[in-house]
Amino acid sequence: MYVLELVGQDDRFAAAEAATAASDVTPIAAGLATARGLDDGFETLALTHRAAELVGTTDASLDSAAVLLEAAGIDRDGTVAVRARDVRSTAGIDTQAAERRLGQVLVDRGFEVDLEDPDHVLQAFFAGADDASAVDADRDTADIEPVAPGDDGLCALGWLAVETDRDFADRQPTDRPFFQPGSMDPALARALVNLAGAGPGTTVLDPMCGTGGLLLEAGRVGATPIGGDAQRKMVRGAGENLRALLDGQWHVYRGDAGRVPIADDSIDAVVFDAPYGRQSKIEGDLDTLVADALAEARRVAARAVVVGDRPWNDAAESVGWTVESTFQRRVHRSLVRHVAILQSRTDGV
Ligand SMILES: C[S@@+](CC[C@H](N)C(=O)[O-])C[C@H]1O[C@@H](n2cnc3c(N)ncnc32)[C@H](O)[C@@H]1O
Structure with a gap:
């Protein structure tokens, strides 16, 4: 004990x-x-x-x-x-x-x-x-x-x-070659990739990778990270960060989280920090974007962790995920991050 x-x-x-x-x-x-x-x-x-x-x-x-x-x-x-x-x-x-x-x-x-x-x-x-x-x-x-x-x-x-x-916790997003406001704290990113099941021999996708904070932590615990983002600037920046800070294999691509260039059931987990409602860089409707991303995540992996400024539980369940557990992380007065741990449901949805 x-x-x-x-x-x-x-x-x-x-x-x-x-x-x-x-x-x-x-x-x-x-x-x-x-x-x-x-x-x-x-x-x-x-x-x-x-x-x-x-x-x-x-x-x-x-x-x-x-x-x-x-x-x-x-x-x-x-x-x-x-x-x-x-x-x-x-x-x-x-x-x-x-x-x-x-x-x-x-x-x-x-x-x-x-x-x-x-x-x-x-x-x-x-x-x-x-x-x-x-x-x-x-x-x-x-x-x-x-x-x-x-x-x-x-x-x-x-x-x-x-x-x-504890080394990773001393390295702040501002120390990375590419930084954007709103980058996730490394300790939260590390906890999320661990909850997703990242580890040696696993492959983990973040289809909305931003500056690549989740990818870095997935790589640091031994997983092969794959990152996608709709913005060219983010893809380039995440690549810069991974090149500078991660030994080992990684991949980044530019693309829509609703159409992931990965085969069915071919990776271990998906983890993503969905855009927040007040963020401007979203084309189209946020509900549709996250619902499509969750459906794609379900297609390629059996486990996922989704973070957002609101709970995405109903959207997750409607595309075949079971919500295993949920958590709330207060960032500041007007922002609470909602975390949901998702496991694929095997009832044919
Ligand atoms: C909340 S941010 C992720 C922040 C990231 N965790 C970090 O630490 O930098 C969400 C990201 O989703 C991207 N995004 C928005 N719509 C997208 C879409 N349809 N497909 C892929 N990425 C998208 C944005 O460009 C942004 O980089």
Whole structure:
């Protein structure tokens, strides 16, 4: 069993992404979840910081954490260090005091401390009870069951197993050779391609690729990205970005998302950020454009992720998709991104 430290404020979204690379992901407190096992690709997750092999959980007090560690079975040799986290600053714990206290327990149990280069890192996650509502917020699918922490908050102790690769999050769209306002944040793009099932050996299409943010992240997790856009400027710009920032194969083309130059059922997933209503660069009607793009996506792949400034669920269902789950991401006061994870329906539509 592992404990996962989640990124951001939306645990349901983070847990859904984590579930693409871990089994039985279950939120246990704001910012924390457990998982039974970790799969390949775990280190590519955007919305999980790290996973630790669970020692145990208790209430969020130092005394309880120390008692838990004193009694825990520890099947490890070598040097240790303790890292304590007050997850989302909800527990009000003094993390340095926690590190000293838990470090002393380990010293008393015969371990040598090495803060520079330890063989094992014990993570102590403290989460308060106050923010428990975040665990339950905005749920509309039953596949990930939340468990609220007790009144005294929750402390989870675990041995650090995997830290996710955070490099991509430091690279902003403004640093790329080709930038346009409205480019998607790399962390969201990474989460979306993971939710689409991108990974080594897969092929992922973004038929409205814009500056290529989704393509870059699909490529970085090992997929072969294919991008299309109606605007010549975007196709050229996405190509510039991919050439500069991605090793490995990729393809871009100019074309209409309603007529994709790809054979039936020949790729793994489609992911796209549909134009927003207030955006000017749309020829024709937005409803028709997105409906046609969803139908084409269904023709070429069995899985898709669609993002828009409104829910496209009905349009997706009417062309043969099942909406597996939906999420909302607030960008600013007047823009909420709606995310839908789509799976092909096999009832002949
Ligand atoms: C919301 S933007 C995508 C932004 C992108 N995710 C990014 O980070 O740059 C939508 C894109 O759809 C393109 N588009 C609009 N109508 C299209 C159509 N019929 N076929 C293909 N692309 C289209 C626009 O040119 C624009 O680049």
